[in-house]
Amino acid sequence: MLERIVLVVLSLWALWALCNFLLMAGFAAFHEPISAQFDGFRVRLPAWLRTALTQRELDAFREHEEGHRAHWHTWKNYARVCLFLGLTPTERRRQEYEADDHCSDPAALASGIRKTSKHPFDLHRALRLETRCNVGPAGRRQPTTRYA
């Protein structure tokens, strides 16, 4: 009797995991991205982004998405969903910072973020990136602190 219950529970869990995988794969195959994203299989940049950003900013966005790939964020999130853990806002922010830190041109990424989003978290990310490379909004060099 116990074996049968375990088998039913494992089968239901496998079905749940399969449904989530099919949703993710279907989304990647058939859904046009609204913003830059790594969908678990490839980096995708929507057409509107290509007209809104410079080539340098586009390259920076691509590197950010490659950061999501390098850190396995999509697949880790998939595993969390399958284990009914979900993704906390703190974890989501940490993943964005990790992907930002993967970019070799933080000034271009910050500039692109400022052009494409006014969301407070995105503006915070832009400021964090500008602080890293010592430039302010619009790429202006900030005075450096000098110590006597």
Ligand SMILES: [Zn+2]
């Ligand atoms: Zn991201």
